[in-house]
Amino acid sequence: MSSSIYTQLLGPLRQFRLLTLNSSPTGPTDPDAAPLVGTLETFAMDNPSPFQPSYAALSYAWGDSTPTASIALSASPSSPQYHVSLSSNINFFLISLRRYTRLRLGAAEDNRPPPELVTLVLWVDAICIDQANEEEQCSQIPLMGTIFGKADQVIGYVGLASSESIRLAFDLLHRLVGIERRKESVAGSEREGIEWSDQKWSKDRMEAAIRADVTPNKASKPTLVWKQWRAFMQLLASTWFSRVWVMQEVALGQDVKILCGEHLWQWEWLEMLVMGITKTNAMDLLITIAGMKDELLGDEVVNQCKRGGLQVLNMAMIRNGRAKGVRSGMLELLGWSRHAAVKDDRDRLRGLMSLATDWDSVDTDSKSSVEEVYATFARSIVRKEKFLTLLYFAGLSRTAHWLPSWVPDWRVERTIDLLAAVINKINNESYYRATSGSEAEWNVTSNTTILVKGYSIDKIVSTGLPFSQVNLATVQQKSPLAKIIGLRDWLLDCTTRANAKIDFQSLSGREEACWRTLIANKTAMDETPPPDMEQKYARCQEYWQRVVSQWQGSEEQLAENWALLASINNDDAAFYAALVSAAAGRRFCVTECGSMGLVPEEAAPGDVVCLLLGGAVPFILRRSNQCWTLIGEAYTHGMMDGEAVPADRHDLENFILH
Numbered sequence: 200m201s202s203s204i205y206t207q208l209l210g211p212l213r214q215f216r217l218l219t220l221n222s223s224p225t226g227p228t229d230p231d232a233a234p235l236v237g238t239l240e241t242f243a244m245d246n247p248s249p250f251q252p253s254y255a256a257l258s259y260a261w262g263d264s265t266p267t268a269s270i271a272l273s274a275s276p277s278s279p280q281y282h283v284s285l286s287s288n289i290n291f292f293l294i295s296l297r298r299y300t301r302l303r304l305g306a307a308e309d310n311r312p313p314p315e316l317v318t319l320v321l322w323v324d325a326i327c328i329d330q331a332n333e334e335e336q337c338s339q340i341p342l343m344g345t346i347f348g349k350a351d352q353v354i355g356y357v358g359l360a361s362s363e364s365i366r367l368a369f370d371l372l373h374r375l376v377g378i379e380r381r382k383e384s385v386a387g388s389e390r391e392g393i394e395w396s397d398q399k400w401s402k403d404r405m406e407a408a409i410r411a412d413v414t415p416n417k418a419s420k421p422t423l424v425w426k427q428w429r430a431f432m433q434l435l436a437s438t439w440f441s442r443v444w445v446m447q448e449v450a451l452g453q454d455v456k457i458l459c460g461e462h463l464w465q466w467e468w469l470e471m472l473v474m475g476i477t478k479t480n481a482m483d484l485l486i487t488i489a490g491m492k493d494e495l496l497g498d499e500v501v502n503q504c505k506r507g508g509l510q511v512l513n514m515a516m517i518r519n520g521r522a523k524g525v526r527s528g529m530l531e532l533l534g535w536s537r538h539a540a541v542k543d544d545r546d547r548l549r550g551l552m553s554l555a556t557d558w559d560s561v562d563t564d565s566k567s568s569v570e571e572v573y574a575t576f577a578r579s580i581v582r583k584e585k586f587l588t589l590l591y592f593a594g595l596s597r598t599a600h601w602l603p604s605w606v607p608d609w610r611v612e613r614t615i616d617l618l619a620a621v622i623n624k625i626n627n628e629s630y631y632r633a634t635s636g637s638e639a640e641w642n643v644t645s646n647t648t649i650l651v652k653g654y655s656i657d658k659i660v661s662t663g664l665p666f667s668q669v670n671l672a673t674v675q676q677k678s679p680l681a682k683i684i685g686l687r688d689w690l691l692d693c694t695t696r697a698n699a700k701i702d703f704q705s706l707s708g709r710e711e712a713c714w715r716t717l718i719a720n721k722t723a724m725d726e727t728p729p730p731d732m733e734q735k736y737a738r739c740q741e742y743w744q745r746v747v748s749q750w751q752g753s754e755e756q757l758a759e760n761w762a763l764l765a766s767i768n769n770d771d772a773a774f775y776a777a778l779v780s781a782a783a784g785r786r787f788c789v790t791e792c793g794s795m796g797l798v799p800e801e802a803a804p805g806d807v808v809c810l811l812l813g814g815a816v817p818f819i820l821r822r823s824n825q826c827w828t829l830i831g832e833a834y835t836h837g838m839m840d841g842e843a844v845p846a847d848r849h850d851l852e853n854f855i856l857h
Contacts, residue, residue, distance in 0.1 A: 203281045204239055204272045204273070204274070204281040204283065205239075205329040205332070205335075206241065208241065208335060208338070208339075209243070210338055211245075212243035212244070212245055213243060213244040213245050213342055213345075214241050214242065214243050214244070215241070215242060215244065215322070215327065215339065215342060215346060216239050216240065216241050216242070216322075216326075216327040216328075217239070217240055217242060217252055217254050217320055217321065217322055217327065218237050218238070218239055218272075218320070218321045218322070218323055218326050218327060219237055219238045219239075219240070219319060219320050219321075220235070220236075220237045220293060220296070220297060220319040220320075220321060221235075221236040221237055221319075222297055222300050222319050231294050231297075231298060234270075234271060235268070235269070235270040235271065235285075235290070235293050235294070235297075236270065236271045236272075236280075237270060237271075237272055238272065238273055238274065238275060238276060238278075239272045239273070239274065239326070239327070240274065240275075244342065244345060244349075251349070252320060253320060253351045254320040254321060254322055254350055254351065255320070255321055255322070255350055255351060255352040255353070255354050256321070256322040256346055256347045256350035256352075256353050256354070256448070256452070257292065257321060257322065257323045257324075257353075257354055257356060258347075258353055258354065258355045258356065258439070258444070258445055258448035258449065258452075259288060259289070259292060259355070259356040259439060260288065260358070260437075260438040260439045260442055261286065261288065261325070261542060262286065262287070262288040262438070263286060263287065263288075264286050265286065265287075266284035266285060266286065267285065267286065267287040267290060268284075268285045268287070268290035269282040269283060269284050269285055270282070270283050270285055270293070270326065272326075283326060285325070285326075286325065288356075288358065289323065289325050289326070291358070291359055292323075292356045292458070293323075295356075295359075295458060295460055296319070296321075296354070296458065297319070299458070299462075299463060300319055322346055322350065324339075324343075340549055341552070343444075343447070343448075343553065344447060344451055344552065344553020344554070345553070347447065347448045347451045347452055347553075348451040348452075348453075348553075350452065350453065351453065351454065352452070352453070352454045352455070352456060353448055353449065353451075353452030353453075353454070353455045353456070354456055354457075354458050355439060355445065355448070355449065355455060355456065355457045355458065355466070356439065356457075356458045356459075357434065357437040357439045357440070357457060357458070357459050358437055358438075358439065358459065359459075359460055363430075364430045364433060364434075365430075365459055365460055365462050367426050367427045367429075367430035367431075368427065368430040368431045368433075368434045368459075369462065369464075370427050371427040371428065371430070371431050371472075372431075372464070372468050372469070372472060374408065374427075375405050375408050375409060375412075375472055375475070376405060376468050376471050376472050405471070405472070405475045406475050406478060406479050409475050409476060409479045409481050410479055410481075412424055412428065412481075413428070413479070413481040413485055428485060431472075432485065432500070432501070432504040433500060433504075434459065435473075435503070435504045435507035435508055435511070436500045436501075436503035436504040436507055437503075437507065438503070438540065440503075440506070440507035440510045440511065441503065441506050441507060441510060441538070441539055441540040442539060442540055442541070443536050443539035443540065443541050443546060443547055443550040443551070444541075444546065444550045445510065445514070445539075446510070446513060446514055446517065446532070446535070446536055446539070446550070446551065446554065447550055447551060447552075447553050447554055449466065449514045449518060450514060450517040450518045450521060450554055451521075451553060451554070452466075457469060469511060470511060470514075470515045470518075473508050473511040473512060473515070474512065474515060476508065477508070477512060482505065482508055506538050506539075509538055510538070510539060513535040513536070516535075517532075517535075517554065526554075526555075526556040527554060527555065527556065528555060528556055528557045528585075529548075529551060529552075529555035529557055529580075530580065530585065530588050530589065530592065531620075532551045532554055532555055533547065533548075533551065533592070533607075533609055534592060534617060534620070536550075536551065537609070537611070537612055538612050544569040544609070544610050545567075545569055545572050547609045547610070548572065548573075548576055548609070557583065569610070570601070570602055573602065573606055573607070573608065573609060574602065574603070574606050574646070574647075577589060577593075577603075577605070577606040577607065578643070578646070581641075581643060581649065586639060586641050586649070586651070587639050587811065587813050587814055587815075588619075589605065589607065590605060590811070590814075590818065590829060590832075591617050591618075591619040591620070591816075591832050592607040592617070593605050593606060593607045593829055593831070594607075594799055594801070594829050594830055594831030594832075595799065595801040595821075595828060595829070595830045595831065603647045603648070603649075603856065603857055604828045604829040604830075604856060604857065605649055605829050605856045605857075615783055615784025615785065615799075616780055616781075616783065616784075617832070618631060618719060618815075618816045618832055618833075618834055619631070619814070619815040619816050619832055621721060621725045622725065629815040630721065630725060630815075631815045631816050631834075631839045631840070632815065632839070632840050632841055633810055633814055633815060633816050633817050633838055633839050633840070633841065633843070633844075634653075634810050634811070634812055634813060634814050634815075634841065634844055635840075635841030635844050636841075637812045637813055637844070638812060638813055639651070639811070639812050639813025639814070640652040640812050640813070644855065647857055648826065648855050648856065648857045649855070649856050650853050650854070650855050650856075651811050651812075651853075651854050651856060652811070652812050652851050652852070652853060652854070653809050653810050653811035653812050653814070653818075653851070653852060653854055654809065654810045654843075654844065654845055654850055654851065654852060655807050655808075655809055655852055656792075656807075656808050656809060656810055656817070656835075656838065656843050657790040657791055657792045657794060657807070657808040657835070657838075657843075658790060658791040658805065658806070658807050658808065659788050659789075659790055659791075659796075659798065659802060659803070659804050659805065659806045659807075659808065659819070660789055660790060660791050660804055661696050661699075661788065661789040661804060662786050662787070662788045662798070662802060662803060662804060663689070663692045663693050663696055663786050663787035663788065664688070664689055664692050664786060664787075665785075665786045665800040666689060666782040666783055666784070666785055666786060666800075667783070667784065667800065668685060668689070669682060669685035669686055669689055683743050686743050687740075687743040687744055690717070690740060690743070692787070693713065693717065693787040694713060696787065696789050697709065697712075697713050697787075697789060697795055699789075710733070711733065712795055712836050712837075713795060714732070714733055714736040714774075715728070715836060716787070716795040716796060716797060716834065716836045717736075717778055717781065717782065717787070717797075718732075718774065718777035718778055718780070718781045718782075719780075719781035719797055719834040720834070720836070720839065721777065721780075721781065722773065722776075722777045722780075723773070723776035723777045723779070723780040728777070729773075732773070732774060732777075735773055735774040736774045738774075739774050739775055781797060781834070782797060784799070784800060785797040785798060785799060785800060785833075785834075786798060786799075786800050786802065788802060790808060790835070794808075794835050794836055794837050794838065795835075795836045796808070796817075796833055796834055796835035796836060797833060797834040798819050798830070798831070798833045798834075799819060799830050799831035799832075799833070801830055801831065802819050802830050802831070802833075803821075805821070806819050806820065806821045806830055807819070807820050807821070807822070808833065808835055808838070809854065810838070810843060810844060811854070812851075816832045816833065816834065816839065817832070817833045817834075817835050817838055817839075818830075818831070818832055818833065819831055819832075819833050820854060820856075823857070825855065826855045826856065826857040827854045827855060827856055827857070828856075828857065829856050
């Protein structure tokens with residue numbers, strides 16, 4: 200990349216550059232084949248001048264950074280031009296945006312409805328930051344939040360897609376969310392425009408339509424409805440949705456739009472549909488059907504789709520919270536972004552800085568290793584007196600085993616929901632109170648060890664199968680029957696272990712303790728289980744057993760039968776949803792004192808159940824010489840509301856975590 204166009208940016212003025220793209224190419228008959236031309240100008244964020252340029256900020260996935268094209272840039276229309284190399288993704292974006300804007304401007308000249316986007320003044324990091332200047336790159340990272348926050352629009356570029364795929368995904372949005380389609384003629388050709396129709400949309404109407412769509416007898420067949428859902432799942436599987444930087448870029452954007460090809464969609468349309476899918480529990484069934492019936496959607500696309508949906512929900516939560524004046528802390532944001540992708544693992548921290556209320560900067564020196572950055576960040580969290588919150592995210596599940604067990608490895612994709620994060624919606628306090636609201640006590644003893652006070656309560660004597668094996672069987676065999684067999688076997692393993700060790704005064708007492716343990720004594724919506732939850736548990740068990748022992752039909756018929764349990768229309772799915780929410784990433788256990796629990800998959804017999812002062816939930820620790828290794832947080836029935844806290848503080852122990 201030539202750096203001749205780049206002059207030094209002045210740090211005190213917080214300068215940044217903007218690209219003005221030429222929207223009227225000349226030369227070839229095909230406008231898309233015309234060279235990209237633009238000007239690059241410098242502006243100051245803290246300039247006292249009232250002039251503030253209007254611009255759109257680009258949010259995109261870098262992809263392959265190998266140069267495939269270039270743009271001719273100058274400081275002004277009459278200045279010398281310098282060619283700057285572009286990756287294929289940036290090149291396609293600029294061409295798509297130029298084409299889209301040319302069409303929209305053409306409509307405006309014909310006195311048609313005003314265009315959604317007309318500016319071609321852009322902030323594109325790969326162009327506006329000198330990629331050959333590492334010092335400039337580091338100085339611009341802290342400004343990105345302000346750049347996206349001040350932009351008139353944020354454009355999320357999800358890449359190219361076939362016109363048929365875009366049209367099908369658009370049709371789904373139109374049908375379920377209420378977007379009106381209109382035909383317009385531009386330069387003698389017909390094209391599609393979009394507008395919002397409040398009269399046609401209601402949340403109940405959309406959710407009812409989703410329920411009607413996502414049933415096996417419809418979606419498992421290659422109908423137009425399933426083609427629309429397939430196209431939408433392919434859209435969600437775009438790598439753009441999985442980027443950690445996107446959380447910041449979308450959350451801070453005043454007006455966010457999604458560009459796919461030359462089609463532009465409002466962010467809120469996508470947000471509403473994904474939230475509707477979540478509210479109706481449709482995603483699990485969509486993925487099951489896709490795995491069985493659609494060879495065009497491979498496992499990677501399906502998994503990426505699920506991650507994309509989670510990312511949309513996280514961004515919606517952050518964005519809507521900020522609109523109400525609610526800001527999130529760094530640890531909370533890191534928890535939400537554990538499934539997101541980055542090119543540099545240090546970006547997991549610096550990509551969220553502008554959103555965090557409790558963090559001004561993160562030391563992400565390019566000379567420091569990822570592990571050193573994570574350890575330094577963890578020690579900073581401890582200094583901010585948020586040690587126990589840090590522990591909830593930490594544990595044995597990490598890729599770098601020299602990291603202390605109390606330091607979270609943010610590279611590990613977390614599929615587990617934090618028990619300690621569950622909030623009682625009545626009093627807005629922690630749902631669990633394992634240490635009765637005691638104050639945490641700890642002391643940093645070295646760079647790698649921390650002393651924390653607590654109680655050793657119990658010891659694990661038996662552990663069941665990891666719950667992840669249930670979903671693994673479904674992915675490998677692409678069969679709902681495999682999932683039902685997995686669920687049946689997993690529950691049978693749990694109850695067998697409980698029956699062999701635990702001596703309750705009554706059978707009903709043991710069964711109640713078992714089902715409450717399996718769902719961590721909460722619903723999927725983090726609420727107290729309803730009175731009939733035990734009946735739902737019994738019906739689920741009966742159904743799974745009956746299907747496995749009696750099923751003689753085809754896989755297609757079984758997919759339809761599967762809706763009796765996992766379907767969005769069945770009230771008995773409440774226990775299944777609660778089970779998945781609580782057990783994902785965990786395994787069942789039985790303790791020496793006869794308690795049942797859900798513990799991290801890395802837990803093993805001999806590990807100790809501890810109550811650390813100030814903790815909302817118990818922790819599993821493993822002795823290692825004179826120190827202890829943190830395995831992770833746990834649900835242990837009969838210990839979650841302070842029942843197991845010793846009355847005498849003389850029983851307090853010092854645990855040195857390493």
